[in-house]
Amino acid sequence: MSALLELSGITKTFGGVAALRAVDFSLAAGEIHGLVGENGAGKSTLMKIIAGVHAEYQGEMRLDGHSVTFASPRDARARGIGMVHQELSVVPDLSVAENVHLGAQPVHRFGMIDWRGMRRSAAAHLANLGIDVDPRTRMGSLPLGLQQLVEVARVLFSGARLIILDEPTSALAPPEVERLFGLLRRLRDAGKSIVFISHFLDDVLAICDRVTVFRNGQAVATEACAQVDKRWVIDRMIGTGHEELEESYLAAIQLHSQSDAKLVLQVQGLTRAGAYRDVSLCVRSGEVLGIYGFLGSGQLELARALFGVLPADLGQIMVDGRVVRLSSTTRARRAGMAFLPESRRLMLFGTEPVFKNATIAILDRVDRLWLRPSIERGIAGGHVRQLRIRPPDVGRALGTLSGGNQQKVALAKWLTHLPRVLVLSEPTRGMDVGAKDDVVKIVRGLREQGIAIVVVSTEPETVLSLADRILVMKKGSVVREFADEPVSKDRLLEVA
Amino acid sequence: MMLPKKELGLLVLLVVISAITEALNPLFLSGVNLLDMANLIGLFGIFSIGEGLTIITGGIDLSVGSMFSLLGVIFIDLVANWGVGWPLALVAVLAGGLLLGAIQGILITRARMQPFIVTLCGLLIYRGAARYYTDDSTMGFGYGNDADTLSWLAAGRSFGIPHSFIFLIVVSLILGVVLHRSVFGRYLFAVGKNEEAARYSGISTKLVITGAYVLSGLLAGISTIFLVFYTNSVSPSTFGNFYELYAIAAAVLGGCSLRGGEGSILGIVLGTALLQVLQNLVNILGIPSSLNFAVMGTVILLGVFADQQLQKRRAVAISVAAQRARPAVT
Numbered sequence: 001m002s003a004l005l006e007l008s009g010i011t012k013t014f015g016g017v018a019a020l021r022a023v024d025f026s027l028a029a030g031e032i033h034g035l036v037g038e039n040g041a042g043k044s045t046l047m048k049i050i051a052g053v054h055a056e057y058q059g060e061m062r063l064d065g066h067s068v069t070f071a072s073p074r075d076a077r078a079r080g081i082g083m084v085h086q087e088l089s090v091v092p093d094l095s096v097a098e099n100v101h102l103g104a105q106p107v108h109r110f111g112m113i114d115w116r117g118m119r120r121s122a123a124a125h126l127a128n129l130g131i132d133v134d135p136r137t138r139m140g141s142l143p144l145g146l147q148q149l150v151e152v153a154r155v156l157f158s159g160a161r162l163i164i165l166d167e168p169t170s171a172l173a174p175p176e177v178e179r180l181f182g183l184l185r186r187l188r189d190a191g192k193s194i195v196f197i198s199h200f201l202d203d204v205l206a207i208c209d210r211v212t213v214f215r216n217g218q219a220v221a222t223e224a225c226a227q228v229d230k231r232w233v234i235d236r237m238i239g240t241g242h243e244e245l246e247e248s249y250l251a252a253i254q255l256h257s258q259s260d261a262k263l264v265l266q267v268q269g270l271t272r273a274g275a276y277r278d279v280s281l282c283v284r285s286g287e288v289l290g291i292y293g294f295l296g297s298g299q300l301e302l303a304r305a306l307f308g309v310l311p312a313d314l315g316q317i318m319v320d321g322r323v324v325r326l327s328s329t330t331r332a333r334r335a336g337m338a339f340l341p342e343s344r345r346l347m348l349f350g351t352e353p354v355f356k357n358a359t360i361a362i363l364d365r366v367d368r369l370w371l372r373p374s375i376e377r378g379i380a381g382g383h384v385r386q387l388r389i390r391p392p393d394v395g396r397a398l399g400t401l402s403g404g405n406q407q408k409v410a411l412a413k414w415l416t417h418l419p420r421v422l423v424l425s426e427p428t429r430g431m432d433v434g435a436k437d438d439v440v441k442i443v444r445g446l447r448e449q450g451i452a453i454v455v456v457s458t459e460p461e462t463v464l465s466l467a468d469r470i471l472v473m474k475k476g477s478v479v480r481e482f483a484d485e486p487v488s489k490d491r492l493l494e495v496a
Numbered sequence: 497m498m499l500p501k502k503e504l505g506l507l508v509l510l511v512v513i514s515a516i517t518e519a520l521n522p523l524f525l526s527g528v529n530l531l532d533m534a535n536l537i538g539l540f541g542i543f544s545i546g547e548g549l550t551i552i553t554g555g556i557d558l559s560v561g562s563m564f565s566l567l568g569v570i571f572i573d574l575v576a577n578w579g580v581g582w583p584l585a586l587v588a589v590l591a592g593g594l595l596l597g598a599i600q601g602i603l604i605t606r607a608r609m610q611p612f613i614v615t616l617c618g619l620l621i622y623r624g625a626a627r628y629y630t631d632d633s634t635m636g637f638g639y640g641n642d643a644d645t646l647s648w649l650a651a652g653r654s655f656g657i658p659h660s661f662i663f664l665i666v667v668s669l670i671l672g673v674v675l676h677r678s679v680f681g682r683y684l685f686a687v688g689k690n691e692e693a694a695r696y697s698g699i700s701t702k703l704v705i706t707g708a709y710v711l712s713g714l715l716a717g718i719s720t721i722f723l724v725f726y727t728n729s730v731s732p733s734t735f736g737n738f739y740e741l742y743a744i745a746a747a748v749l750g751g752c753s754l755r756g757g758e759g760s761i762l763g764i765v766l767g768t769a770l771l772q773v774l775q776n777l778v779n780i781l782g783i784p785s786s787l788n789f790a791v792m793g794t795v796i797l798l799g800v801f802a803d804q805q806l807q808k809r810r811a812v813a814i815s816v817a818a819q820r821a822r823p824a825v826t
Contacts, residue, residue: 309696333698346692351757360686361697363679371677413697 003062004029004193005050005162010059012045019045021217023059027162027193032184034204034225035197037214037237039459043197046214047164050195051083052076082160086167086295088151092140097122099139100154125157126150130186144274145176149183156192163187164195169203170296173475181207199294199496201230215239234490257469257483261285263321264452265421267306270315275301276476279315283421283452288443290467291456292492298476300342303425303456307339308332319420333361336420340410340427347410350399354389354409355380357398361413383412387442404435411442422446423454428462440465460489472496502751502803506766509799513773521780531658533772538660539722540742541768542667544750546715547743548764549675549708554688554756555604555611557709559596559618560716560743564736565626567592567720572635572730582646590717596622597713601706619740626732636729650725660722664765667715672761684708688756745792746771749799770795 005027012020020042027033035043048054050061052070061068063079070076073083090099098105100122106114122135131149139147148168155163165184169177184194184207198204204211205225212222213236221236261284270279276298283289291299304310306317308326317324324335332339338361341347348357355373358380359366366375380394387408389401398409407427414422427443428436443466447453455466463470470482472495480495517524543560550557571589574580580588596618603614652659675681683704686694695701724730750767752759774795778788 307696328700329695329698330700339696341696345690346696349686349689349693351689356682360682360694360699363682367679369678369680371679371682 002029003027004031004064006062006065007046007050008060008062010046010049010057010061012049012054012057018217020049020057023217023219025212025219025222027195028209029161029193030188030191031210032188032194032196032208034208034211035195035214036199036201036204036211036233041214041237042217042219043214044166045217047083047166047195047197050076050162051081051164077158077160080159080161081164082155082158082162083164084148084151084155084166084168086170088144088147090139090147090151090154092138094139095135096126096133096137096139096142096150097135099150100125100135100157102154104158126153129153129156129183131183143176145172145179148172149180152180152183152187156187161191162193162195164197166197167199167294167296168196169198169200170294170475177203201233201493205230205233213237230494234493237493238490253464253488254486255467255469255483257284257287259284261287261450264319265306265454266318266321268316268318270302270305270312270317272298272301272305272310272312272314275310276473279473279478281471281478283454285450285452286447288447288453288455288466288468290463290470291454291473292460292463292470293458293473293496295458296475297458297473297496299456299458299473300425302473303339303423303454304341306332306421306423306454307337309339333419337423338414338419338421339423340414340425342426342429344403344406344410347413348398348406351397353395354384354398354401355394357409358383358394358412359416362416365417379416380412383409383415386415387412388438404431404438407431407435407439408442411439415446418446418449418451421452421454423456425456426458426462427455427466429457429459436465460492463492464489500760503760503762503766506750506763506770510766510770510773513770513777517773517777517780520777524776524780527656529776531653531656533776534661535658535726536772536775537765537769538658538662538664539719539726540739540746540772541664541765542660542722543712543715543719543739544743544746544768545667545671545761545764546712547740548747548750548752548759548761549671549684550611550712551744551747551752551754552675552684552688552756552759553705553708554691555705555708556615556744556754557600557712558612558615558740559600559622560712560719561736561739561741562619562622562626563593563596563713563716564720564723564739565730565732566622566629567717568724568730568735569626569630569635569732571720571724572637573629576635576637586646586721589720590714593713593715593717593720594710595713597710597716598706600713601709604709605702605705623732626730626735630730630732632733634729634731646721647725650722660726663718663722667718668761668765671711675761680704680707685757688758690757742771745796749796751803 003026007023007025010020010023011018023042023046025046037043045054049057052073052075055071068079091102097119101118106117106121108114119135126133126135131153133142133146133150139150142150152163168180172180187194196204196208208225210222211225211228211233213220213233215237263282264285265283267282268280271277279302281289291302293299301310305312306326308329308331311327317326319335319337326332326335326337355377359376366379377394383389384392384394389405389408398406401409424443428439431439443453455463457463464487470487471478472480472492474496514524523529547557547560567589570592571585574585574588575582600614600618603609604611649659654662675684683694683699686699687701687704691701723736746767747759747764748754749770750759750763752764771792774792775788778785778791783791
């Protein structure tokens with residue numbers, strides 16, 4: 001195998017923090033190369049360097065044996081490097097043919113678009129790749145799996161011979177994954193090179209020729225996929241060295257479920273097309289249920305169904321033994337549900353003072369009809385003291401607080417009149433250690449008060465630090481429950 | 497209570513422009529002129545407040561001018577041609593405004609259509625309906641009907657003060673309390689500032705937004721009565737033409753942001769007053785009345801521009817403060 005792309009000694013720092021440290025990486029012509037590693041391990045940084053997004057770095061990149069530097073993504077595209085992002089960059093309102101030709105429509109004289117020529121060449125190109133789609137179809141009407149194939153076709157059409165696929169299988173059902181793999185194999189046989197970035201280790205091992213594992217900004221191992229198994233990859237991802245073992249997350253955490261407490265939340269057969277299928281779960285009073293899965297596994301949508309934001313298509317939800325219909329957030333709130341979304345912006349009013357943010361969700365119970373700002377300030381003041389919100393000034397505009405303190409205000413919204421069920425989505429994402437500890441303490445305190453808590457996250461550490469029981473979701477289904485047993489990060493990664 | 501900065505600025509502007517007008521023509525502060533202006537401020541203020549409420553939710557109501565025409569011809573027809581007693585006709589008009597507002601609100605929230613489109617179509621439909629209903633002919637009261645009491649209520653004066661102005665004060669007080677002192681009012685602002693966040697807080701955003709359009713419709717119904725007795729007849733093709741634009745202008749001048757989430761009742765009333773003083777200025781100075789709109793447009797543009805500059809400064813101050821807050825926790 002001759003190397004199409006060779007990187008040596010790549011180092012990239014962001015504001016003094018090393019994202020990549022002396023990484024060597026080579027990609028052969030006609031190879032599918034898997035890239036795995038935890039969030040923040042450096043995979044995407046490396047791909048952004050290859051795709052010309054990051055132009056500043058140390059080290060050398062050689063394409064076809066010649067040293068190259070890309071000043072921009074356009075540069076990289078011109079040299080035959082294409083990227084398909086997890087969030088597809090298709091235009092749903094245009095036809096398949098227009099999407100394939102995006103940015104390079106064939107034109108007649110006078111600059112008019114040559115529609116017929118465009119359809120013909122798109123049809124030929126798609127047929128050539130074995131993609132069975134009518135080029136006149138509106139892109140948005142295709143299932144996601146097909147849209148992705150068309151996007152791959154578009155990248156190829158623009159002249160790519162090296163394609164980077166970022167999490168291509170996270171939103172695909174098994175048959176769609178097979179179809180994608182079929183296309184990738186055909187491309188490989190035609191001499192194209194593919195970088196396959198994914199959290200789904202089974203998929204990586206199934207399709208890739210070689211796999212490179214990233215950890216803490218370093219490429220720690222590269223091996224032929226035929227030689228290794230999932231266990232080997234996970235060990236490399238987490239590290240088995242002394243230094244990592246000391247970190248608490250690798251040590252197994254013993255789960256203790258509260259099997260005798262009252263059932264508060266019961267969910268049966270919850271289904272939402274394209275998001276999750278047949279999810280059943282229950283949470284007891286004073287119990288924290290963790291739901292872990294990679295991005296796109298359906299757990300974020302599930303959390304929204306529990307608060308009436310994105311109601312489920314099918315299934316039943318019971319709170320305290322009574323069936324509730326969560327068709328709106330107002331109904332969900334009245335049914336005793338509370339929700340903290342993963343983005344603070346969805347929850348808070350940045351220009352409004354802290355106290356108005358803290359009381360907006362309970363106004364109708366505190367004030368009924370007329371506002372009583374002094375009472376609101378009193379309530380908010382209590383939360384500020386209890387949650388140690390800094391600075392302790394309830395009249396301050398919320399936007400002037402730090403992220404961790406804003407998150408505490410978001411939590412405070414639900415703490416005046418305690419809900420029966422509290423659903424937290426990525427409650428500690430992007431927080432520093434101190435703020436994370438505070439949130440963990442707050443959640444533990446709420447558990448003591450008998451609230452049923454659901455913590456949804458794509459980060460194993462978040463679930464492990466909070467949950468009494470853990471469900472793992474994969475591509476929309478619950479695939480494993482951990483209860484009354486030791487569980488560690490590598491076990492979670494293994495089943496997800 | 498201290499006056500908020502924005503309203504204080506408006507008040508100063510109002511005083512300055514009044515002073516200039518007075519200096520140019522001492523008739524400005526004459527009793528007759530002031531009472532005339534008070535009457536107009538009353539007439540325009542009532543529905544401008546409704547307009548302001550929809551703007552605070554991040555929407556707009558373009559239909560009020562046409563509503564006046566449609567509800568106006570219905571009212572006159574009921575009283576003059578059908579012999580319906582004025583209390584019943586009054587109730588019919590108020591109910592009509594309420595209903596039209598509710599329909600628009602439901603289309604906006606349930607069918608998720610844009611407020612601009614829904615109320616623009618309302619503008620066209622109501623105007624067309626009014627003109628068809630009357631065969632495009634002007635409707636008047638004729639003689640010998642029993643609406644004299646209502647006529648006095650709407651167009652009369654007590655202690656020399658026009659009733660429309662008194663009524664505006666009453667409406668302002670009521671809706672001022674609703675907007676600034678009630679839970680519903682807080683919800684209106686919340687929906688306008690960040691509809692998602694309001695929804696994620698368990699607020700029935702659809703109900704709140706519909707409520708704003710219902711109130712706007714109701715106030716349009718009330719204004720119809722005042723306007724009908726101000727002109728005593730309704731020509732369906734011109735009655736209330738462009739009034740929605742006066743209302744939008746007054747609300748925006750009064751500090752309502754078309755992005756939603758900002759505004760006050762006092763500001764809207766001051767905005768209405770400012771517009772009327774400007775009109776008066778144009779008349780008194782003998783500026784050709786054809787330039788009327790151009791003068792108003794320029795002043796509104798300048799006012800909103802100045803306001804935006806102030807806002808920008810405040811946003812910068814907030815982000816600077818946030819920058820300072822960050823290292824404190826790490």
